[in-house]
Amino acid sequence: MTTVSILGGSGYGGGELLRLLLSHPHVEVKQATSRSHLGEYLYQVHPNLRKRTQLKFSDPAALEPVDVLFLAQPHGQAQHNIEQYAKLGTKIIDLAADFRLRDAAFYKEWYGEDHAAPEWLSKFVYGLPELHREELKTANYVSGVGCNATASNLALLPLVKADLIDLSSPVFIEVKVGSSESGAEGNAGSHHAERANVIRTFSAFGHRHTAEVIQELGVKNVSLTMTAVDLVRGVLATAHAKVKSGVANKDLWKAYRAVANENPFVRVVKEQRGIYRVPEPKILAGSNYADLGFELDESTGHVVAMSAIDNLMKGASGTAVQCMNLMMGWDETTGLEFAGLHPI
Amino acid sequence: MTTVSILGGSGYGGGELLRLLLSHPHVEVKQATSRSHLGEYLYQVHPNLRKRTQLKFSDPAALEPVDVLFLAQPHGQAQHNIEQYAKLGTKIIDLAADFRLRDAAFYKEWYGEDHAAPEWLSKFVYGLPELHREELKTANYVSGVGCNATASNLALLPLVKADLIDLSSPVFIEVKVGSSESGAEGNAGSHHAERANVIRTFSAFGHRHTAEVIQELGVKNVSLTMTAVDLVRGVLATAHAKVKSGVANKDLWKAYRAVANENPFVRVVKEQRGIYRVPEPKILAGSNYADLGFELDESTGHVVAMSAIDNLMKGASGTAVQCMNLMMGWDETTGLEFAGLHPI
Amino acid sequence: MTTVSILGGSGYGGGELLRLLLSHPHVEVKQATSRSHLGEYLYQVHPNLRKRTQLKFSDPAALEPVDVLFLAQPHGQAQHNIEQYAKLGTKIIDLAADFRLRDAAFYKEWYGEDHAAPEWLSKFVYGLPELHREELKTANYVSGVGCNATASNLALLPLVKADLIDLSSPVFIEVKVGSSESGAEGNAGSHHAERANVIRTFSAFGHRHTAEVIQELGVKNVSLTMTAVDLVRGVLATAHAKVKSGVANKDLWKAYRAVANENPFVRVVKEQRGIYRVPEPKILAGSNYADLGFELDESTGHVVAMSAIDNLMKGASGTAVQCMNLMMGWDETTGLEFAGLHPI
Amino acid sequence: MTTVSILGGSGYGGGELLRLLLSHPHVEVKQATSRSHLGEYLYQVHPNLRKRTQLKFSDPAALEPVDVLFLAQPHGQAQHNIEQYAKLGTKIIDLAADFRLRDAAFYKEWYGEDHAAPEWLSKFVYGLPELHREELKTANYVSGVGCNATASNLALLPLVKADLIDLSSPVFIEVKVGSSESGAEGNAGSHHAERANVIRTFSAFGHRHTAEVIQELGVKNVSLTMTAVDLVRGVLATAHAKVKSGVANKDLWKAYRAVANENPFVRVVKEQRGIYRVPEPKILAGSNYADLGFELDESTGHVVAMSAIDNLMKGASGTAVQCMNLMMGWDETTGLEFAGLHPI
Numbered sequence A, B, C, D: 001m002t003t004v005s006i007l008g009g010s011g012y013g014g015g016e017l018l019r020l021l022l023s024h025p026h027v028e029v030k031q032a033t034s035r036s037h038l039g040e041y042l043y044q045v046h047p048n049l050r051k052r053t054q055l056k057f058s059d060p061a062a063l064e065p066v067d068v069l070f071l072a073q074p075h076g077q078a079q080h081n082i083e084q085y086a087k088l089g090t091k092i093i094d095l096a097a098d099f100r101l102r103d104a105a106f107y108k109e110w111y112g113e114d115h116a117a118p119e120w121l122s123k124f125v126y127g128l129p130e131l132h133r134e135e136l137k138t139a140n141y142v143s144g145v146g147c148n149a150t151a152s153n154l155a156l157l158p159l160v161k162a163d164l165i166d167l168s169s170p171v172f173i174e175v176k177v178g179s180s181e182s183g184a185e186g187n188a189g190s191h192h193a194e195r196a197n198v199i200r201t202f203s204a205f206g207h208r209h210t211a212e213v214i215q216e217l218g219v220k221n222v223s224l225t226m227t228a229v230d231l232v233r234g235v236l237a238t239a240h241a242k243v244k245s246g247v248a249n250k251d252l253w254k255a256y257r258a259v260a261n262e263n264p265f266v267r268v269v270k271e272q273r274g275i276y277r278v279p280e281p282k283i284l285a286g287s288n289y290a291d292l293g294f295e296l297d298e299s300t301g302h303v304v305a306m307s308a309i310d311n312l313m314k315g316a317s318g319t320a321v322q323c324m325n326l327m328m329g330w331d332e333t334t335g336l337e338f339a340g341l342h343p344i
Helices: A012-022 A078-088 A104-111 A118-123 A129-138 A147-161 A210-217 A249-262 A313-328 B012-022 B078-088 B104-111 B118-123 B129-136 B147-161 B210-217 B249-262 B313-328 C012-022 C078-088 C104-111 C118-123 C129-138 C147-161 C210-217 C249-262 C313-328 D012-022 D078-088 D104-111 D118-123 D129-137 D147-161 D210-217 D249-262 D313-328
Strands: A002-007 A027-032 A066-071 A089-094 A124-126 A141-143 A171-177 A199-203 A222-229 A235-242 A266-268 A290-297 A302-309 B002-007 B027-032 B066-071 B089-094 B124-126 B141-143 B171-177 B199-203 B222-229 B235-242 B266-268 B290-297 B302-309 C002-007 C027-032 C066-071 C089-094 C124-126 C141-143 C171-177 C199-203 C222-229 C235-242 C266-268 C290-297 C302-309 D002-007 D027-032 D066-071 D089-094 D124-126 D141-143 D171-177 D199-203 D222-229 D235-242 D266-268 D290-297 D302-309
Touching: A002 A012, A012 A027, A012 A066, A012 A313, A027 A066, A066 A078, A066 A313, A078 A089, A089 A313, A104 A118, A104 A210, A118 A124, A124 A129, A124 A210, A129 A147, A129 A313, A141 A313, A147 A171, A147 A210, A147 A222, A147 A235, A147 A249, A147 A290, A147 A302, A147 A313, A171 B171, A171 B222, A199 B235, A199 B302, A210 A222, A222 B171, A222 B235, A235 B199, A235 B222, A249 A266, A249 A290, A302 A313, A302 B199, B002 B012, B012 B027, B012 B066, B012 B313, B027 B066, B066 B078, B066 B313, B078 B089, B089 B313, B104 B118, B104 B210, B118 B124, B124 B129, B124 B210, B129 B147, B129 B313, B141 B313, B147 B171, B147 B210, B147 B222, B147 B235, B147 B249, B147 B290, B147 B302, B147 B313, B210 B222, B249 B266, B249 B290, B302 B313, C002 C012, C012 C027, C012 C066, C012 C313, C027 C066, C066 C078, C066 C313, C078 C089, C089 C313, C104 C118, C104 C210, C118 C124, C124 C129, C124 C210, C129 C147, C129 C313, C141 C313, C147 C171, C147 C210, C147 C222, C147 C235, C147 C249, C147 C290, C147 C302, C147 C313, C171 D171, C171 D222, C199 D235, C199 D302, C210 C222, C222 D171, C222 D235, C235 D199, C235 D222, C249 C266, C249 C290, C302 C313, C302 D199, D002 D012, D012 D027, D012 D066, D012 D313, D027 D066, D066 D078, D066 D313, D078 D089, D089 D313, D104 D118, D104 D210, D118 D124, D124 D129, D124 D210, D129 D147, D129 D313, D141 D313, D147 D171, D147 D210, D147 D222, D147 D235, D147 D249, D147 D290, D147 D302, D147 D313, D210 D222, D249 D266, D249 D290, D302 D313
Parallel strands: A002 A027, A002 A066, A066 A089, A089 A141, A124 A141, A171 A222, A266 A290, B002 B027, B002 B066, B066 B089, B089 B141, B124 B141, B171 B222, B266 B290, C002 C027, C002 C066, C066 C089, C089 C141, C124 C141, C171 C222, C266 C290, D002 D027, D002 D066, D066 D089, D089 D141, D124 D141, D171 D222, D266 D290
Antiparallel strands: A171 A235, A199 A222, A235 A302, A290 A302, B171 B235, B199 B222, B235 B302, B290 B302, C171 C235, C199 C222, C235 C302, C290 C302, D171 D235, D199 D222, D235 D302, D290 D302
């Protein structure tokens, strides 16, 4: 059995990792840390793990070496301690934003401060298998992905990969998100009485995840607009772009099918009847699928590309486990087989 | 007292009209019709009206003449019967889409069929006071407004009125809507188990309300993208446009403040702290306010304009009552004083 | 104009009071206090008040004398300062629990500590007009009501008043509540991601509001079981009791109709068809109605009595305003005319 | 591989069965039938099955013999066709209510009509493993369970099994349910705009599932009161009973722990800190667990027993698969390993 531990296991990303790793057939979870919940059973914080494990939260200072170390801490911690972590984990997968960007100057541009370990940036592979599958197979250090970046990158992937859109025109991505995105700590606006029933465009542009779209897809003229809606899990990215002259529906079908065929967790949803005709995060809770769809106005070239994911799965912990599977040479889908629920 | 009746009172728009008219100080509600609920008390269908009225639903065929006749029927009926209705109501306010567009060819382009009473199109005034206040004061026939069109028109109004945006660039409007938009009849996707927790981009472009934005604001290069979210009442329009060269934040502030000052139901929401910094439909349920906001990226000229309304109030029945007030020479806000609730 | 001020205006109860008082025709709001929001506009905390008032939050220490002083502070403060408050308000209405119970020993039994001003307990009238209308007309000091106590008391009122139930049998009241009950401060479990989708029986028995049912109705053998559900505003009390031998449906009808006839804000909801056949808090948001219903199993004597209210209106601020109306000799319903919304 | 088919696969119970059976390691799904969706892919109705199966819905008339036939039809059909079905399935598991009651007279009492195949009633085992594990191991015909009955039976099971409650006192069970209970067809009240935000006590007593509590636990003096709340999946039963004289908390702990130890899908939830201290259906979506809890007022003997399940899993399809596992001699938990999600 491969040994794994999680540094920072009491947040939502850490909890989802625990759920996945505790039922993963090839790994043994050694430790999960939490300062605020030190000594509590994991299931006291993550009640879905009751009767699944008798593990308790450990002190981060008491971490022992493992084969794969997952970092699930708040942003900004890993870059200050990466040398130490590298001694604890033969392989490291970091869910935070510390090592997502490849360029220190670009990091400073979006995060407003110097990176604390710029020499490590090039050692990490950006952990989205749909973009970096081959590199991940040999990587020792893998960064997590931003959930909104992932929804956006996957919405545009078929269009960019098949070179169908005009990159000189602006790309507007409207991202709608659930409340688990704000993390287990929450904020003043997270109170159910304030957060329920909202449609709140809380960030018009400038969201940090935008940097991951620019870096990974090379789409420079892009903006992410973030709107909170009444949902716990899920992200829908609705992207507006302009296709190149002459591009038609059949070209898009071909591009989308190709991406779905190459990637076990990508599906194309574009139905003519029934209730579920387009990608929807509703049915993806707990699943690692990314559902993609599109509509093209052939008269104007306006394409609306949609991508739905569970922000805690494909947008965070699910993809992290998928990366581990690739890094370890296991089947990419191991431990990620849950189909999602209907209705929910 | 001015006498009023409602043709089609069992739907959501008709119910909201009834609520408003029954407590309006200057009117007396004579009849509300419904074929399917004939003979039932209004409060059996609209339970909020219990102890407010002992009226029962009448047969549409038994309508008697009144000063103001409201039409709250499904789209497509009023245009076939307008001659008859004109004999029953000295003034007519139609909530449906039959008389919103001024041009018969334009109507056919968007509704896919010939208009049944094209000679009546020019007799109607488009019923949005923020655009047609003066004409409404002398109008006898007033059309209702599309709820999504209203959110979109008000989002762009300050920008268009002050001539701040580049109309040659495309304008993308992302409209997020609650479930009351689909009407009391609903559809297969309206079942709570299917409709709860959704983020469903059900119409990428081509929504009929787009025609009202083109007609009323003269913005030709516009698309409305519709996304259903988990909420009963409320619309948020988030519009993306490009400002003209040199336009700065102060110009937008001036334009928005002007519109808010001229219109009793328009407010500007743009706060630096607190939970409610941007327009949100959540707090508008039952109120007739339209809350407007904006964010400008001065480096690129990308402006994100937001407008939040209650689709049944400012987006339908509230605006219809506001029109009646203007048509009758009453204070524009009469009977529309409800402030909305916090929290809700 | 009668002058009023609110001590503690930034919570949910205080916000609802402000909404009601700012549109009340007979009063002028002088001050609303908040330490944490000192100097902010009321509408920055209660966004529904935007364009309704330019008042800012005052320092509690700067309160000036008024005709009616409302106390909307957390429990436990008023009893320590009542002497001082009595100098600031000719009449006082306290929304907290400090002066609800008449007996100091009973207070200690339920609140676990000695009352700080026991000599004031007898000066207050329990502020539920359906129980104390006549006393309220001459009262200077009025306590607020517990929202769950109010739902429970009104559920049982017709049965107790007409002496229909067997008080030797236990009365179980299942109270289901929304998230605004936990107050604007909230708690760990208030985070939307944890609080959405819940059915959480958080208190099996022993809830403090039980004391108000015992005191006001004389039902000693009663328990309140509290369950949180996914809703912001609203309480439904479903009470189980045993009727006296021989009591039949017609007796209950008579008892319920009598209470509805005597009280402008009580309605009986018991329909044979349609969607809304029983009392539901859903349609009461913002309204001051209490909707009552019942089902009697004549074969066993088991009666299920239901009562639905908006916890912030009939369960708190709405009833407080109703009390003010009575204390001042105004029409009881003044400023409380909002009918509630359908759908919502 | 064991072959299985589902008669009636387009409803919610059938869809959940399909999800479970398609990933079950020991079975092969041969057919799923639907008249209204004949020829459609399963994933067009159950969108979570996309990329999991290319099966299409078959005609019920074209069903071929299999090892295990699941019946997931509306109530009332199986009893008319059971002779025919017995030729198609060596073993039969019926999710509907046709064969849940053992006695034809008792069936008539609760269902208001004669049973169409009374001679078959004794051939079926009531399909709740926590009550009938040993009989299920040799059964050929197994009935499904009512979801509300299951929540109620499991809430009371430790108390009844350990003989702790006074059966002469009435037992009141308040059952709160989500919208998936009303089935995929729904009804007028299922429209999201009417069903969202509800707390609706739609059945005070007399619910048919009550019969299953009477039959299975021998608790005659029991009533189920049903309240709909805003949730898609999930049931919480909160039962009120009176313990026998002298019964103390430690007796209950012992009784609950025993049941949890004997049953792989039963857990006891009774924590002193954290957010999740009591059983909650919220975290059970998709899982087969039943979470049980209790509170005892030792001074009065009033016990509040709670049971939370996912109505489509432990309350229907999950338990049906658990029964199949027992009938086939497989590990009871096979294919039912999903832990549930937090948060959701």
